[in-house]
Amino acid sequence: MLxxxxxxxxxxxxxxxxxxxxxxxxxxxxxxxxxxxxxxxEFAQYVDPNAAKWxxxxxxxxxxxxxxxxxxxxxxxxxxxxxxxxxxxxxxxEKLPAWYLGNHPDHSLIEATNSDTLALSFSRNIRSxxxxxxxxxxxxxxxxxxxxEVQQWSLEQA
Numbered sequence: 001m002l003x004x005x006x007x008x009x010x011x012x013x014x015x016x017x018x019x020x021x022x023x024x025x026x027x028x029x030x031x032x033x034x035x036x037x038x039x040x041x042e043f044a045q046y047v048d049p050n051a052a053k054w055x056x057x058x059x060x061x062x063x064x065x066x067x068x069x070x071x072x073x074x075x076x077x078x079x080x081x082x083x084x085x086x087x088x089x090x091x092x093x094e095k096l097p098a099w100y101l102g103n104h105p106d107h108s109l110i111e112a113t114n115s116d117t118l119a120l121s122f123s124r125n126i127r128s129x130x131x132x133x134x135x136x137x138x139x140x141x142x143x144x145x146x147x148x149e150v151q152q153w154s155l156e157q158a
Contacts, residue, residue, distance in 0.1 A: 037103065037138050040064040044095040047134045051090075060091055067096050093122045098129040102139035105155045123150045130155070 012020055036046035041064040045052035054060070063080055070076035082088045097109050111126075113119040127150070129135050130143060140158045147153035 033138055040068050040091070040096060040099050043099040043102075043138070044091055046138070047095065047098070047129050047132060048090075049134075054087060055091065057087075060087055063088060063091055067092050071096075071100055089122070094125045094129065097122075098126050098135065101126075101130070101155055102135065102141060105139070105141040105157065108154075120150050123153075127153065 012023065015023070032042075032046065035042040037043070041055050041061055044055040044064070048055070055064075059082065063082065066078060066080060070078045080088055080092060093111065093113075097111060101107065101109065111119055111122050113122065127143065130141070136142070136158070141155045142158045144154045144156040
């Protein structure tokens with residue numbers, strides 16, 4: 001006999017409670033990871049759970065939408081102007097490059113800042129995100145073996 005989609009909830013309800021909880025938890029986790037792969041704000045919240053609530057701020061959502069549009073536009077460029085200490089560096093100079101490279105591991109990025117110290121700090125933070133278990137649960141890429149320099153590194157399929 002063929003099972004219809006309306007039979008699935010019935011089948012789930014016939015399972016032991018612990019098994020139902022495990023199935024639902026796995027489905028929820030998969031949905032969260034799919035959203036993190038697809039959206040910059042959700043990615044930032046996923047890889048930085050301690051600061052997740054801050055990435056929901058309206059100004060950062062607008063910045064995320066702006067940055068995402070730029071990544072989807074061929075030769076996209078833009079200038080984001082916000083006051084100091086509004087998390088634009090965390091979102092656009094750290095999370096955005098990691099999210100973009102996770103989705104496009106064959107692409108290259110150049111991060112430019114007003115000082116070497118700041119550029120190296122961003123590079124270290126991006127590398128740290130890419131090496132994190134949360135990033136690896138989303139994307140099948142890793143730092144290329146031998147890419148030990150902070151100034152220049154690349155990715156490869158895991």
